[in-house]
Amino acid sequence: MASRLDRVRGRLVRTLSRTTRHWRARTQLPEALFPVADDWVAELRSFRWLDDDRFEVTGWAYDRGVDYTGQQPRLQLWLELQSGIKRFVPLATSPSPSPEVNQSFNGATTSRDYSGTCFIAVGSLTDLRRLRTGQVWQLRAGVAVPGHEAQGRFRKHYALGSAGYLMAGRRGGAIVIPTWSAGGLTLEVRADRPVATDLELTPEGGIRIDVESADGITEAALVAEDGRVPLQIVRADGRSFLEGPLPTLPDGAWSQYRVVARVDGAQLPVVVASAALIDAHPLLAEAGEGSGLYLNVGGPWALVTGVALIGADQPCLEVVGKSSGDLSQARFELANERDVRAGQLTCDGTDFRLVVPFLQSKWNLPALPPQIGRMTLRAFAADGTSLQVRCSTAVVELAPSSELNYWFRLYYAVGAGRTLAPRLEIPLRDDEIGTHNQARIQADYLGGVWPIIDQMYFESFYGRQCGCSPLALRNELAERHPKVPRVWAVRDLSVAVPEGDRAVVDATTDWWRARAESRWLVVNDWLRARFAPRDGQTVMQTWHGTMYKKVGLDRGEQLDAEEREFMLGERKKWDLLLSQNPHSTRVFRESYLSNPPIYEEGYPRNDLLVNGDPAPIREVLGIRPSQRVILYAPTWRDDRTELVDFLDVNRLAADLGPDYVVLLRAHSRVIRVGSAAKVADGVIDVSTYPNTTDLLLISDVMITDYSSIMFDYAVTGRPMIFFTPDMDEYRDQLRGVYLDLEKVGPGPVVSTQDEVLDALRRIDEVAAAFAARYAQWQADYTPWDDGGSSRRVLDRYLVDAPPADPAILD
Incomplete structure (x- = not known):
C-alpha cells in the first residue's frame, strides 16, 4: 500500500504534468517531492512585483548538512496550497550565485560553499488559477544534488528590504496578500477586501478614494493612534468613493492614517494592490501592514525616492526625493551610535538633493569614514524638531544590494518606519566575502604562499585602534629605522593609522598576507585562532596593562575546559613577552604557565608621560x-x-x-x-x-x-x-x-x-x-617607566630577532 509521502509525491507530479506547454518551456520541473531536511536553511532576500501579474523573489535555500561546493544544485521554488486538495504551482527558478549566503550569521559556519543555492524566481498569479477567498499558498523551495534532495519553507527573510515591506497583488476580483507568519511566507487570497483603485485630493483639500468591494461598504474612516476621521461613502456610476477632509494637524506635525471600511459587519483595511497608485501619489499614499492603504498627513516631511553611493576617493551618499512642505532650512544627517555625518541640502520646489560625505576629520586626524555598522538618515527643522524621513518603494527594492569602494562596502537597507538605514561593512571583495572564501584565503596563508619579509606588523586591541605600546614602539622604529615597512591591522578604516604606515583591514587578503609575511609582529592582545606562527617570525606580546584583575589560569573556576585549552594555545603563539614590573612578570609566569623570554623594561606607551x-x-x-x-x-x-x-x-x-x-x-x-x-x-x-x-x-x-x-x-x-x-x-x-x-x-x-x-x-x-x-x-x-622603555625594548627585539637584510636598519 502506498505511503502518505508517495501519495503526496504523486499528486505533485500529476499537478505539474498538467501545466501548460508555455509554462513547461520556461522552467525545469522537479520530478518528485523533495524530502524535508532537518538542517534546512532558507532565507528570502527580496520580493517585488514585476507587473500586475508577476512577482520576483530572490534568496537562498540549502541543507546545512550537505556540501554543495563545486556543484550547481537543481533549484526549484513553488507555491503549495495549504488547505483542501494539495496543489503545487512552480515558479520559474534560476540560479543566481552570491557569496553573501556564506556569511556565518546565515548558519554557514564551515568552509563549504553554498553560493550555488542562491536563486532568482518568478511567479505568476495567472498560474494559480481558480483563486478563491481563504486560500493560503505557502512558498517553498527544493534543492537537489546527486544523492541528496531537500525542501522546506522560508523561515527567515531580510526584513530591511522588500522582503519585509510586502505589497498585495491582484487578479480579477481576488486580492493576493503576501504575509510572514510562523509558516513562513504565504500568499493569502481575499475576495472580501475593499481595494483602492485610485485616489485624488479634492479642491477643498480633502481626499477622494475610488474603492472596489464585492460587498457593500457601510462605514469608512481614517484611523490613527491619535484619532479617527469618518469618511462619507458616495456611490455613482456603479462605483464607490470614500470622501472626506484630511485631518488638520498642528504646524510641523506629521501623522499616518490607515484607511478602513466596515464590510458585512467587520472592519477591514482598504487594500492597495497597485504600485502605480502609490507612484502617482508618492507623498500622500503608502502601502503599509497587510498591504493596507496609509495616508501621510501633515509635515513638512521628506520622501526618499533615490539613493546612490557616489565618489570613489571621497565617497558620499547621494539622496534625492520629494518634500511635503518647505525643507530649505532643514538639517539632515546620517548617524549611528557614535558617528554623525552632516548632509549638504539643495531644494528646488518640492524636489530635494542631499549629499552626505562619509569622510570626516576628528581629533585633528586625516578624514576617515564612520565605524562599520548601521546608519540612519535623520532630519531636523530649524528649531531642532525631528522631521519624518521615509523611503519610497523604489528605494526599498534596492535592498539588500551593496556597493564597494576603497573605504567600505555599503549595503542598502530600510529600517523601521521605512527609514533609510544603510549598513557599512568592511571593504571585502566578492571573492573575500563569507566563510568559504575566507577558508580559501586561509589555506594560502597556512600553505606558505607568501614568503617572510623584513616588515613589522602592529595590532592594538584587535585592530580597534592604533595605540598603546605597539604605537610607542612603532614611533621608535619610524624614527630610528625608517626603512622598515610598517603595517597596521585595523578592524575597519575608521581607525587612524600613523602617516607612512599601511592599513590592512581584518579578513581582507591583504590582512592575511601581512600576518603571513611580516618577520616581526607586535601585538597587545590575543592573536586568536586565525593566527598560526611561522618559522622566521617573532611575536612580541606587549600586553595592555599591569594586572589588577585576575587573568589567565588564575581565574580558576570561571574558566571551563575549552577556555583553558584555548588560552594555553594562545600563549604558545608568543615568542616574547613585555612586562611593566616584577608583579606582571610573576603573573605571566604563573597564570599562563609561560616560559618565553620576558622583557621587564617598563611600558613603551608610558614614555610619553615622561617626555611628552x-x-x-x-x-x-x-x-x-x-x-x-x-x-x-x-x-x-x-x-x-x-x-x-x-x-x-x-x-x-x-x-x-x-x-x-x-x-x-x-x-x-x-x-x-x-x-x-x-x-x-x-x-x-x-x-x-x-x-x-x-x-x-x-x-x-x-x-x-x-x-x-x-x-x-x-x-x-x-x-x-x-x-x-x-x-x-x-x-x-x-x-x-x-x-x-x-x-x-x-x-x-x-x-x-x-x-x-x-x-x-x-x-x-x-x-x-x-x-x-x-x-x-x-x-x-x-620602577622602569623612566621615558626610555621604547628604546630598550626595540633594541632587544631587533637583536633577538634580527632582519634578513641588516642594511634595512641603517
Missing part, C-alpha cells in the same frame, strides 16, 4: 590652559557590553563648574557595541580618541575603578580616585583581583558620587594623605 608635551593635545580637544582636567576611565565588565556609567559625568561637571573639564573615556571593548554617551557642557567624550596615553598626559586627576590604567597614571605622580560601587561583586563574583585597593591603593576608594565630588574638592589634602602609599605604588609597579 600636553599643550598640543589640550588644544586639539579645545581645553583652555586655565581649566583643570578630570579623566574618568572605567574598565569594562564581563557581564555587560555597554559603557560603565556609574558616575554621572554631566552632573559632576555641573557641580565642579566652568574651571574644570571632565573627559569620559570608555574602554575599547565597549565603544563599538554601545552608544555614545550624551554629554553636556563641561564634558568631552574621548572614547574614540586614538591614544589613551595622551589623555593621561593632560589630566590633572584621574577617576577609575579596576582598570590597569591605575598603574600607568602613577608615572605622572598625579592624584587618583577609585570609584568602585560594585567592588564586592567585581572582586568576589565577576573577575577576582590580585590587590586590595582599600589597603594598598594610591588614592581613596569611594562608592558614591558625592564622595567623588568631595575628594575632588579636597584633592590637595587627599593627595597628601596618600603620599606614602603613592610612593610605594610607584616603586612596586613603575
